[in-house]
Amino acid sequence: MSDFELPEDVQYTRDDEWVKAEADGHHRIGITDYAQQQLGDIVFVELPSPGDSFEAGQPFGVVESVKAVSDLFAPTSIEILEVNQELEETPESINADCYGIGWLIRVRATKPEELEKLLDRTSYEKTIEERS
């Protein structure tokens, strides 16, 4: 199996998403390098609209590779502030740079205490090892 990039400055979920706290107190969300490698060539992304709210664990969108359709799940309870519009035209940005230009949504965590349950890099790495 190939290695994956797992930055230290984000938190992770068991659904292979990352959550990054930004300077303004809001959060940016995307899928991990492990997830994009597992999916392969990403060809389509369906994202919610700003203003939409989701409870922790609810599906908020879909990412599709050539072969597969995968749901995206809210890592915590969130309100959507902004979605990455560029992905409509260039979904392959997720393969190219999943922590950078391939980000999915910018959100307000509506129940900030849920952020504490997210995984750090080491714990997330362990969940990947358990799956292989």
Add this chain to the structure above:
Amino acid sequence: MSDLLKTPLHGQHEALGARMVDFAGFSMPVQYTSIKQEHAAVRQHAGLFDVSHMGQIQLSGVGAIACAEKLLTCRISSLRPGRVRYGLLCNEEGGCVDDVTVYRESETMLWLCVNAANVKKDLLWIQKHAGKTVTVVDRSRETALLALQGPASASILDRLTVPALVAGKISDLGRFRFADFEIAGHPVQISRTGYTGADGFEIYLPAESAVSIFEALLDAGRADGLEAAGLGARDTLRLEAALPLYGHELDDSTSPLEAGLDRFVKRETGGFIGAEAITRREHEGRLRQLVGFVIEGRGIARGGYPIDLDGAHVGHVTSGGPSPTLGSAIGLGYVPPELAEVGSKIDVVIRNRPVPARIVETPFLGAS
């Protein structure tokens, strides 16, 4: 994946970093680098597929040709030795037991290349109808199969193959013909056939020669842009070519005519199992027709998604996905015959949302 069967090339796939998946009980490479990249390699240069999971069933004996004539929808008596023909095994109700390619060896021997998931079912079906004058042998496990597909295939093989008899150069081998050759000293049978809509060859070889021939082909083709290609690209390629996949477009209840395979069914002569039922079903009127469509809204059709028209459920998608060559989302599906006209509008229901699509001519890419 420990209970899965392995092809003789399993070690090569792992060494190449392939992602392995369960397909028909085999651990098979779905992709090595990227489905899109492997797809493009086949369309522009060449791709090498391990399809050793597929089955080979040999019929021999004085009754072999007559038996095959009875079992298959395509004509066998007119199929000359050294030729290949696509056909279907049908049941008494006119449904498809399997879709196969038939290789005619001689007056008393031919063999079928069959779908991996159907080998046992086909064997039982053939044995049931074989009678005493036909010997049926399953050669699936002793036979490896490589598909070399794409425009550079002929020139790659020309550099590697030695004709065993008087077959001449591999590039002179006509479409749907096969002959004996040698690659790196190993005897092989090569047919100019494939499942990608591209020019290409299928190479049948003894399982024990698979590793050296696979390596020899990859080495010889590297300069031509040849890449190892997995089942993911095989599926996107066959979808662009609108070639049916058993279990998706075809099954035990679907007639070959519903699937648009009329030209592979000997309707004038009949005389094959399922012929009466197929004729009767045609008289009663087709219930459904396979069509190709292009998604015109935003989204990707996938097998199993409903097809609607004006909010009413009218059919379903059998296969769908992105077309890497066209850059659009394409699919195959069944609709009532009156809706099957090219140009008709349908809706594919993607996550409870009707997305407009248009029925188009198939193959999606111009015929090669």
